[in-house]
Amino acid sequence: MLADSWRVRLAGEVGARSLRELGEDRLSAKKGCRNAVELLARITLASERTLTQRMRLGAAVRPRTALTGDTLPAAFPAASAALRAGALGYDSAAAIIDTLDPIRSRVGDLNLERAETALVAAATGPTVESPLPFSADEVRGQARVWEQVLDPDGTEPVEERAMQARGISAGLTRDGLVHRKMALLPEIDAKFETLLNAYLNPRSKPTFTDADPDAPKDPRATAQARHDVFASLIDGAARSADAPRIGGAAPTVLVSVRQADLDRRCGSGFIEGCDAALSMRAVEQFVCAGGTQTVLIGDDGRLISLSTSDRVFNAQQRRAITLRDGGCIIPGCTIPAAWSEIHHVIAHRDGGKTETCNGVLLCWFHHRTIETSGWQILMIDGVPHVKPPPWLRGGRSDAETPWRRSTKSRTQLADQLEAASAAESRAGSSPTRC
Ligand SMILES: [Zn+2]
Known part of the structure; x- marks a missing residue:
C-alpha cells in the first residue's frame, strides 16, 4: 500500500507542478510534454485513464496553497494521512474521494469530513461495526450510502439524464446474431x-x-x-x-420458407423484418410450435391457394x-x-x-x-x-x-x-x- 501512496503522491506532485497557470515554467512544458498526463505516461508507462485518476487523487490528498500563499491541509486530510502511512490502499482511497468530492459544494466541508473520517476508519479497520478493514468494494458501497444520506436530492439530475438515455437499440445483424444495445434503468x-x-x-x-x-x-x-x-x-x-x-x-412472427426446402430439410427461412436468414432447424421449431400455412404461388407470381393453419x-x-x-x-x-x-x-x-x-x-x-x-x-x-x-x-x-x-x-x-x-x-x- 506504500507503493500505492507513492504513485498517488508522485502524480499529485507532477500535476501540481504542471498547472496551466504556471505558463512556461510548468514541469510538463520543461520536459517537452503537452501536459502532466503525457509526462507521467512517459515515466511510468501507465495508461492515460489510470494516470488521470491518480492525478485526481494526488490533488485531493496533497496540501493546498491558499491565495495568500499559506499552506492549507489537504482536501481529504484523513485519507491523505492514511495513504501516507500505508494504511489505505489506492482503490479504497479512490472510492472515497471519487464519491465524495463531487458533492462537496452541496453538502459543505463539515459534513464531508464526517463521511471521510468514517470511511477511512472503515477502510483501515477494525471498527465497532467490523472486526476487519472493509474491502475497496465495500468502501465504495458505504461511500454511496453516505452520498445518499448527505445529498438525498443529488441523484435526481443523474436520474433525469438516465430517463432520457434509457432505451433498447434496434438490432444489428452480424454473424448470424442480432446485436442490440440495452441501457436499462437500474x-x-x-x-x-x-x-x-x-x-x-x-x-x-x-x-x-x-x-x-x-x-x-x-x-x-x-x-x-x-x-x-x-x-x-x-x-x-x-x-x-x-x-x-x-x-x-x-x-x-412470420417466417417464410420454400416448401421444397422444408421437405428436404435444408436451405433457410426468412423472418419478416429481419435481415438474418433462419436455419432450417429454427424453421422446423417454428413449424412445430407455431404451425404452418401453405401458400401456393403460381409461376406468374399469382396467389393460387392458401391452406388454413391447422397444426397449432x-x-x-x-x-x-x-x-x-x-x-x-x-x-x-x-x-x-x-x-x-x-x-x-x-x-x-x-x-x-x-x-x-x-x-x-x-x-x-x-x-x-x-x-x-x-x-x-x-x-x-x-x-x-x-x-x-x-x-x-x-x-x-x-x-x-x-x-x-x-x-x-x-x-x-x-x-x-x-x-x-x-x-x-x-x-x-x-x-x-x-
Ligand atoms: Zn427445458
Whole structure:
C-alpha cells in the first residue's frame, strides 16, 4: 500500500507542478510534454485513464496553497494521512474521494469530513461495526450510502439524464446474431436480473428434480442459459392473454420458407423484418410450435391457394397439456409451462397429429436442441416419457435404460407418489404410440 501512496503522491506532485497557470515554467512544458498526463505516461508507462485518476487523487490528498500563499491541509486530510502511512490502499482511497468530492459544494466541508473520517476508519479497520478493514468494494458501497444520506436530492439530475438515455437499440445483424444495445434503468435491470436468476438458480428447482439422478448438469455457458431463459420469457409474454392482439391474433412472427426446402430439410427461412436468414432447424421449431400455412404461388407470381393453419395447439389443448406436464418435461429444467412451447413428439411430416397425446411442453432451448441433444421422448398411453442422452445413462445401453415418466405438474406428482406408496406398478404396461 506504500507503493500505492507513492504513485498517488508522485502524480499529485507532477500535476501540481504542471498547472496551466504556471505558463512556461510548468514541469510538463520543461520536459517537452503537452501536459502532466503525457509526462507521467512517459515515466511510468501507465495508461492515460489510470494516470488521470491518480492525478485526481494526488490533488485531493496533497496540501493546498491558499491565495495568500499559506499552506492549507489537504482536501481529504484523513485519507491523505492514511495513504501516507500505508494504511489505505489506492482503490479504497479512490472510492472515497471519487464519491465524495463531487458533492462537496452541496453538502459543505463539515459534513464531508464526517463521511471521510468514517470511511477511512472503515477502510483501515477494525471498527465497532467490523472486526476487519472493509474491502475497496465495500468502501465504495458505504461511500454511496453516505452520498445518499448527505445529498438525498443529488441523484435526481443523474436520474433525469438516465430517463432520457434509457432505451433498447434496434438490432444489428452480424454473424448470424442480432446485436442490440440495452441501457436499462437500474430498477428495470434489477427486475430483469431477478427474473433470469430465478430460472437459472438450481435451488429454485422443485425438490423432486434435486433427487433426480438423471437431472443433467447444464452444458450451457451462463450467458447462453440467460439468453435461453429470455427466449422462453418472450414466448410466454407473446402468448399471454394480456398481450395486445394484432389483427385479432397474438403477436405472431412470420417466417417464410420454400416448401421444397422444408421437405428436404435444408436451405433457410426468412423472418419478416429481419435481415438474418433462419436455419432450417429454427424453421422446423417454428413449424412445430407455431404451425404452418401453405401458400401456393403460381409461376406468374399469382396467389393460387392458401391452406388454413391447422397444426397449432389451441387454447384448450394447451391448458390440458399444461395440467399434465406442468412445465418443460426435460428433467432438471426449470422453465414453467407458461413459457414453454408445445412440441409435436411425432412430427407432422411423419404423420404426427396436433392432439394432446402427441404434444409435450418443452422450453425454447430444449425444443431447439431436441434432435441433437440425445434426449428422447415417447408417449406411452398418452403420457410423456423421456430417456436421457447416452452420456447421462451411467454406462447403460439404450435398451437397458428405462423410459421414465416425466412431469412437473404437482397434481400429477402427488398422484405418482400415492401410486408408488400403494405399491402399484406400471411394469405391465407396454409402450404404445398413440
Ligand atoms: Zn427445458
